[in-house]
Amino acid sequence: MALLKILRTTELSVVFTLIGELDADNVSELCSLIDPAPAGALVVLDLADLVLADRDAVRELRHCETADRVVLRNCPAYIRFWMAAGDND
Numbered sequence: 708m709a710l711l712k713i714l715r716t717t718e719l720s721v722v723f724t725l726i727g728e729l730d731a732d733n734v735s736e737l738c739s740l741i742d743p744a745p746a747g748a749l750v751v752l753d754l755a756d757l758v759l760a761d762r763d764a765v766r767e768l769r770h771c772e773t774a775d776r777v778v779l780r781n782c783p784a785y786i787r788f789w790m791a792a793g794d795n796d
Contacts, residue, residue: 713740720749722780726756731763738767741776755781765789 711733712726721744729737737752744750752768760768769790771777779786 711736713737715740720751722751722753724753724756728759729757729764729768730759730761734764734767738771741771744776750777751780752777753780754783754786757783757786760786760789762789766793769793 710727711729713736714724714726716722716724723737723740725737741750752771765786768777768779768786772779772790
């Protein structure tokens with residue numbers, strides 16, 4: 708199981724800063740934090756300190772972003788690449 712630290716800040720939007728590794732085991736925890744956000748609220752995932760993400764995590768990030776649930780900030784290029792490649796699944 709990978710170690711993931713999630714920091715939450717609230718201003719005009721809800722920002723979750725992900726630190727460490729995001730994998731299938733802890734992506735459900737992240738989803739449980741995103742789901743209760745009020746409709747219309749801007750939810751931001753700041754990935755600047757994300758070290759590693761596995762395939763399931765990338766799939767979930769892609770799903771959240773395309774469903775207009777979240778905005779990804781400071782998304783590493785390899786994650787963007789995997790998200791784009793996943794469109795061919």
